[in-house]
Amino acid sequence: MxxxxxxxxxxxxxxxxxxxxxxxxxxxxxxxxxxxxxxxxxxxxxxxxxxxxxxxxxxxxxxxxxxxxxxxxxxxxxxxxxxxxxxxxxxxxxxxxxxxxxxxxxxxxxxxxxxxxxxxxxxxxxxxxxxxxxxxxxxxxxxxxxxxxxxxxxxxxxxxxxxxxxxxxxxxxxxxxxxxxxxxxxxxxxxxxxxxxxxxxxDVWQYIEREGIELPEIYYAHEREVFKRDGMWLTAGAWGGPKEHETPETRLIRYRTVGDMSCTGAVDSDAATNADIIAEIAASRLTERGATRADDKLSEAAxxxxxxxxxx
Structure with a gap:
């Protein structure tokens, strides 16, 4: 038995x-x-x-x-x-x-x-x-x-x-x-x-929440003037955007990753706290680079x- x-x-x-x-x-x-x-x-x-x-x-x-x-x-x-x-x-x-x-x-x-x-x-x-x-x-x-x-x-x-x-x-x-x-x-x-x-x-965001780590404000939802290029919201700047046919608009966005402004896209988001971002990421099916980095899309093996x- x-x-x-x-x-x-x-x-x-x-x-x-x-x-x-x-x-x-x-x-x-x-x-x-x-x-x-x-x-x-x-x-x-x-x-x-x-x-x-x-x-x-x-x-x-x-x-x-x-x-x-x-x-x-x-x-x-x-x-x-x-x-x-x-x-x-x-x-x-x-x-x-x-x-x-x-x-x-x-x-x-x-x-x-x-x-x-x-x-x-x-x-x-x-x-x-x-x-x-x-x-x-x-x-x-x-x-x-x-x-x-x-x-x-x-x-x-x-x-x-x-x-x-x-x-x-x-x-x-x-x-x-x-x-x-x-x-x-x-x-x-x-x-x-x-x-x-x-x-x-x-894991990174859960650790940031647990440890109370301060981040740059652009990781959290904020209003910013952006324009759309190749399916991504980019910020205007001296690097060369927007072009004549690209119309800037003010949107509520945040950045999942940061880098060169010319190839780092924002995502539409109202996540203003770490807890909000954790919930948002848990539901996402796209990696942060796959969703927001144009430099990784230059080729399959970029x-x-x-x-x-x-x-x-």
Whole structure:
């Protein structure tokens, strides 16, 4: 005769079990500490976007009460949202972190890059990024990429080896069994590190809500003058929009992701709080990049092509 057993939730069966967010946080903190122990000159890519904000929040936790032992690096396209740039500078100052800014405009001005006909500068970020890595001799570069964002990013390991030209080769991906990370690299090579690899957009927002993390206001519903291009609501700016046939209108929108204004679309939304956004994302069937990033729609392999050239 068998006795039926009742299965209890992990938190009731084991009061010391980690919640889903606690487990993700612990993994990310472990990654930051591993990099601090293995590398000489790590740097955190920090744009003022939500993923880099969460990444910095985790780094602060990983080394508290000591200061974060890494500088910040931002590749500024010159077409970023003013609210995000203001947040970037204010945050770096608040935590007394050194901020390196690699300017796409500087590379255009001295002839190392040429402006694209469509005005989009996101594809131009690779050269300034690689130049900054080489000139500052960074050997590990933290990025906020997540595997749920895009199929090319889904192929990444947490530690992603880049060759002396900054290029990514999927065939050189290393196994990461049991959360053992291999940071070995030859002179001239470096490693891209993704502490949020296993997070989803929903995880990020639930963590922002739980931790009370401040974000730039454009992530929340607000009225803004936008115009429609290729099915996306874009903000007017010096980058080249709107054109004569594109009529601006004021709409209630928010941004799911932020980047170059020329290729980052807004979504119609009345979500004004973290809880509203969590409910909105839970019901969505489109990834944030799939819904709002024109640069990923240039070709089927747009992101993977850029990653092979040295982009994140």
């Amino acid at each position: 068998t006795t039926a057993t009742r299965t209890l939730p992990d938190t009731l069966e084991n009061p010391y079990a980690l919640s889903h967010l606690d487990a993700l946080e612990a993994e990310s903190v472990h990654i930051f500490r591993e990099v601090a122990g293995e590398f000489e000159r790590p740097v955190i890519l920090f744009s003022g976007g939500k993923d880099s904000i969460v990444m910095l929040h985790l780094a602060l936790k990983a080394f508290h009460p000591a200061p974060v032992p890494f500088a910040l690096l931002h590749v500024d396209t010159g077409h970023n949202f003013p609210e995000v740039i203001e947040y970037r500078d204010r945050t770096a100052a608040r935590h007394t972190l050194r901020l390196h800014v690699a300017s796409v405009q500087d590379f255009i001005d001295d002839g190392r890059l040429r402006e694209r006909p469509d005005g989009t500068r996101n594809p131009l970020q690779t050269v300034p990024l690689l130049d900054a890595i080489e000139s500052h001799k960074f050997d590990a570069v933290f990025g906020g990429g997540r595997r749920d964002e895009e199929k090319a990013r889904a192929k990444e390991r947490v530690f992603s080896l880049r060759d002396e030209f900054g290029a990514w080769d999927p065939r050189r991906q290393r196994p990461e069994l049991w959360s053992l990370y291999n940071g070995r690299h030859a002179p001239g090579e470096h490693v891209r590190v993704f502490p949020l690899s296993n997070w989803t957009e929903l 992101m993977e092509d850029r990653k092979r050239e040295g982009y994140f």
